[in-house]
Amino acid sequence: MRWISLRLRLMLVFALVALAAAVSASAIAYWLNRDAVLTRTQDAALDDFRKSLQDNTGSLPLAPTCQELQAAADRMAGTSQKYEVLLIGKARGGADCAAPSNRDLFTLKVVPRSLQAAVERERRTDESNRYPYHLYWQRITLDGKPYLVGGAKVIGGGPTGYLLKSLENERADLNSLAWSLGIATGLALIGSALLAQAAASTVLRPVQRLGDAARRLGEGKLDTRLQVSGTDELADLSRTFNRTAEALQKRVEELSAREAASRRFVADMSHELRTPLTAITAVTEVLEDEADNLDPMIAPAVQLVVSETRRLGTLVENLMEVTRFDAGTARLVLDDVDVADQVTACIDARAWLDAVEVDAERGIVARLDPRRLDVILANLIGNALKHGGSPVRVSVRESGESLRIDVRDHGPGIPEDVLPHVFDRFYKASASRPRSEGSGLGLSIALENAHIHGGGITAANHPEGGAVFTLTLPRDAAALAEGGDRTDGTARDGAAPDSAQENGQ
Incomplete structure (x- = not known):
């Protein structure tokens, strides 16, 4: 209807x-x-x-x-x-x-x-007749x-x-009377239409204003208020709307202030950790170089310190990158990228060539941020290697002005209750995982890097088994990079390229 x-x-x-x-x-x-x-x-x-x-x-x-x-x-x-x-x-x-x-x-x-x-x-006659x-x-x-x-x-x-x-x-x-009554009926119908128009305007004008105000409020204009006049039900509704909008504005301001404070805290904490972490990293590198000369009883402890220090460094870098995304200061540094070469370089740099199959045609060139694309690929492929099953297959396809990269493993797949949360920050499919398996930020950072390019990532289970992550990017992200700094390299302070994340499975 x-x-x-x-x-x-x-x-x-x-x-x-x-x-x-x-x-x-x-x-x-x-x-x-x-x-x-x-x-x-x-x-x-x-x-x-x-x-x-x-x-x-x-x-x-x-x-x-x-x-x-x-x-x-x-x-x-x-x-x-x-x-x-x-x-x-x-x-x-x-x-x-x-x-x-x-x-x-x-x-x-x-x-x-x-x-x-x-x-x-x-008829018979009688007293009544x-x-x-x-x-x-x-x-x-x-x-x-x-x-x-x-x-x-x-x-x-x-x-x-x-x-x-x-x-x-x-x-x-x-x-003649019937015609007169018909004309009177027609005039009454016209009069009722005019009266209905006036009544509808009187009743619906405040409703329309209320609808416009609710629409502006939904768009984030929390200072929207209605002018109230009269004492009828619509006036009461307008007053209720104003009180609700005022309470919502106060609540949003409180939450925004808390969120900003939390972001500042994370950013400040990350920056403050970098100085002592740099010193600790230097010490651990010296200890790692002297590992062969150390007492066999001390060597395992030294290796633990080295691995945990690296993990802490990765976590700090990830937190700083997340803070940039939240603050809206992350920028693209664009370059013409041969996608097949980029995928191969990412795999080769991390010594994954024996465990990863690449299906990509040479010559597919896209204008993207190569550093951020490397972060995305490292997180997706590293996640598949850790939590899926070999072999991991990476396929690259182009469709018009879009680019599609599929990362598929041959593992048990992703549980249905986990699928909606694979890109959530700090999310792990199992609370019993050891700390060395990561902090739960890698896939979240990969998704943010895809979004800043104007693309996205989806996760699903393949019908033949295993999980498949699909990355979709535009062939040219120049329009999204307009207004940002493309040359100073400040956006390169994000997640380390080898920070693969395992919160997807």
């Missing part, structure tokens, strides 16, 4: 209610007037006919001639009521005689048989025109008289 606006629905409801009311009122008025007009006309005609029948047949002999009946019928038809008369009686000699005032229009065939039977039927014969009437249609037919039998053996009165004037008056 096609969507209908609230304004149109209000107008339709107003119009339907007005139409129903106008039609009902017009129909009632029409039938009341019709009944009144017809009743008045027929009562006047029947009363005049009864009196005229008594006056004109009372002086006739018991067996009048046809000429006498005809003369009586002509006299009866000459009244102001303008009806035709038909007198039927026994003439002298016992023959039946019919005397119509208009032979072409009014004959006994015009009178319905049911009316003739009712008129001729003699003093006369054996009564006056009866019926409305009929002749040649499409309405008529009133009435009849009565003269008591005491007199003739039977019938009248035929045209109701054409009454029908014309009723038709």
